[in-house]
Amino acid sequence: MPANGNKPNGAPGANGETEGTDPAISARGLVRKFGNFTAVNDVSFSVKRGEIFGFLGPNGSGKTTVIKMLTGLLPLNAGEASVEGLNVRTDAERVRERIGYMSQNFSLYPDLTVTENLTFYGRIYGLDPARLKRRMDEVIQLNGLDPYLNRLAAQLSGGWKQRLALGCAMLHEPKLLFLDEPTAGIDPVARRLLWDLLFDLSGHGITFFVTTHYMDEAERCSHVAYIYFGKLIADGTPNSLRELPDVTPEGTIRVEITTPEVTRALKIARQIPGIRSATIFGQSIHALINDHFDLDDLRLQLQHQGIVVAEIRPLAPSLEDVFVELTYKNQAAGAKEIEANRA
């Protein structure tokens, strides 16, 4: 892989490791093309040490490609990236020594026991026997794997597989862990246990790069980014994203309408002038309305149509709202761009 000669000013980690103030990950202007298709288009972000960074986006939007670029598996077509203070263009080997990676299918060997899986990954990372033993004891205790040491990985339930996979990924004491959809297909209890563990570890200064489809998981992250067809369209703390002007445009507010007849209410609500958009959320409707629209007036209009309204109250946008709004806005912008190119 040829090193890019003319690095942009202040290229991160160009001078090797400088622990402490450096971000755990710094990506600037990442581009990756497959033929004519641009899978990752000018993506920049930075992840501080100890953060739980949630990387979200629909399937095929470029999440895995970004992970492959950051771990040095895919060369960058443009841009710079440093991971743990190391330039991924020139130091991919050392990057891989310092990170842990857990893929969505947990990547265990089903015909090997728990102990054997751990031993294998420990040896892959070159732990000497003494350190391997010490780390295995620690990881087994941390993940509660004790009762299953001699069981084949194939016989573990989803939650335990995930804990074993996490154990394998952190044997070599990485300061940064990539978790690709760590909770896909596991039960809610295991999901919560995993997040408790992540918070605990991040409190000890370990950085997590987590991809997920679950919005409630995104809400738990200290920093989230949303990638949509190769472009990063949101980047910040969940609260800062909620306050983005694009999400709740000037002159509008979000309200929650609680009603027993959500389906019928939605149909009617969508026809009321002054309601810009509405969607069902469990036993309620989330709506974006003009801010001069009086809430009592709205209640009257609905009741007039025969809808029982239990409650109407203002609501902060959820992350899902944020991503939906930003996606619409981007689609509109994308369409304009295409028109402009045609003209």
Add this chain to the structure above:
Amino acid sequence: MRDMFRGFGAVFYKETLHVRRDFATLFFSLIIPLLQMLLLGYGIDTNIRQINTVVFNADGRQESRELLDRLKNSDTFHVVRYVSSDQDLNNMIIAGKAHVGIKIPVDYSDRLLHQMSAQVLVLIDGSDSSVAGQAINVTTAIGLDESLRRALPNNEAFAVDMRPKLLFNPDSRSPNFFLPGLTAILLLNVTTFLTAFSIVREKERGTLEQLFVTPVRPMGLLLGKLLPYLGIGFFELCMILTFMRFAFHVPIHGSVFLLAFLSLPYIFVSLSLGILISSKANTQSEAMQLAFLTILPSIFFSGYIFPLETMPKFFYGLSYFVPARYFIDITRGVILRGAGITHLWPDALALFTIGTLLLIIAARRFQNKVIMA
């Protein structure tokens, strides 16, 4: 330098565990070749003997019976029935109950007595060319021999006396011909399949993807995966050779150590082929199909069953790309002819070249289609 093979020890450790856990696969991959060997060694005889024959002897006198005895004693013909009409003779052949029909005309003895040419009709079922060929050769030879004996004065030697001598396989035993070739096919089978499967399995499980994000280096990964199967392949070879020598009594005229040594580049080719297959196949059944695709040319275009020399130019040219061709040359050379390294080094060199090329292609495909996909 040590860094280049990083992860080798760990992968080797894991791979041996897989082999031990999946004992059934190992057992069958070792036992089935031996069964194949038993079947081919005992079941197949390329020497054509005892062809079912029907006879219509219209003459019936001593001369005609002497001729029939000579035909029977050649060991080529086995008389299944004597009939008494042309029609029955024909019907027996049409029904497939006999492949050869011999009709001795009613005046056979008379014509011989009067020093005239006596004709014998030999009907041959042409649907199996090797049976037909053998029947033609033997009947013609016996006819010629019979004529010469009658033409020459008593005990006078033939003007030209051909003395054929079969070298290396004096009894023309089929196992001696088949088994050295079979060794090459079986070895290819086992090693290619096992390697391809071991890598494709990791693709299916997603563990390969995981390994790429660890510090393990490609060479460490490949060698760690290949070495256990190289060992199994080598063990398989020893087993086959032992069986061949002691169960089928095929003498090994050359050096066993040379044979073992020269099998290494061949096993190397099979393993590289396995890696190449695994770079293309994403599931085990795909790998199975691709592996069969490589096995077929090894059987048909390697000289294992059909002689290369009789093939059309195109296929003869094709055979240069079939690794089994070179190894069959080596096994037959060492086992039957007692050939040494001075005769066989070009084969070994060819194998080594093919193996290296395959490994380079496989490594490139892996980099482009698997890691960066």
